[in-house]
Amino acid sequence: MVARDASSGSAADWQSEAKDQITLRPSLGDEIYQRLVDDLISLRIPPGERLSIDGLARRFGVSQTPTRAALIRLEAEGLVVKKQYSGWSVGPLPTLDQFEKIFELRGLIEPASAARAARHASPAALEDLGAIAEEMQKLIAEDIADHRARLVVLDSRFHTAIAAACGNELIEDTLGRLFTQMHIFRLRYHSDVAHAVIAEHLDILAAIEARDPARAEAAMRGHIEAGRERIETHVRQHD
Template sequence: MVAKDATSGPAADWRPEAKDQIPLRPSLGDEIYQRLVDDLISLRIPPGERLSIDGLARRFGVSQTPTRAALIRLEAEGLVVKKQYSGWSVGPLPTLDQFEKIFELRSLIEPASAARAARHASPEALSDLGTIAEEMRTLAAENIGGHRARLVVLDSRFHTAIARACGNELIEDTLGRLFTQMHIFRLRYHSDVAHAVIEEHLDILAAIAARDPSRAETAMRGHIDAGRERIETHVRRSD
């Protein structure tokens, strides 16, 4: 009897094909997290509000497991807090001390991040930044006062996209935590300065697209310094 060749047969003919690849999709926990981040930074869910895992699960039509995972992630970023007997609730707005520390760290990291993005941003990353900027332009042509929450979300997405484009995962992770804490405070003061903020973003994008690290760094530093001045007075009044 002739032994069968171990490499022959249907199994040996199988080869992986592109169509076999399963596309990556965000998990339910990631989707719930992003929905809640949008609600929190827009203040649709106000500071101090109780958060029920069961209630949120019913709202999103999911089980409690991914809902709990999203809340744990938000707790790690300081957007929600959990107390032993009262459960989950929305965290307080940043204090003056937190505000100053956040901006100090941003001023150290973000200009360098923008310079790195000017060197390393992929065409896809530049396209993403351009899409965000174009949506900002569209909102600026309308009644900005009616789009404050959306502008804050876009602002956060813009800075996050630059951090991602810079090619350093540690910078991206660090800045991501800062943005979620910082932008929740900005909504109440955003409409008065929205046009200036949008123009500053466009200047940063232009420098990155031109592959000019020095100009991108300078534009980002000016944007952060201007943001600190715009917000600090209001933070001091509420602290």
């Protein structure tokens, strides 16, 4: 009788309930990944530093499995490297040549991505972009110097959300591989630059919300060109 009561729901109900439970809880691997990204972009863990799976697992109070999953994800994005005998370590800063190639590709793809987002973004996608922009604006009322890493994460989320809203999975995947590699340089924004970055994001969002592809494309192109100018001097100093 007990067994019958426990199985009284349909298979579809059980599968739906299990799916809801999973989506409400972020994976440990995702949480560790975000913590490590914050450490890397803030240079709390410097380039070349060795990363021990066992040490990181102890730090976060988790098993090695989600820790390894986070490192594999970071390796795919170029933030950490793995060598056969020395294990994991923080990847080097991008070279000037890599920097120029990244911005060249962004200049080709992102303006078109913004224009497509203006045409195809769903109401949910627009809501997501608006929420990210709102979080950025809240930082203006505070000392941005104390929230540089947070701004970097929001910057990446904003651009990633536009890529996701454009309706082209290949564009989304290509840009996703570039954004994380730019984190380390975005962190060099001082407070005045951070205000300019946020204002540029708001211009892009306004064009997308207005369903104006030409305006969105132009705003994104200007934002990328301004970003390149802001970061290039720093890259040349460390190349």
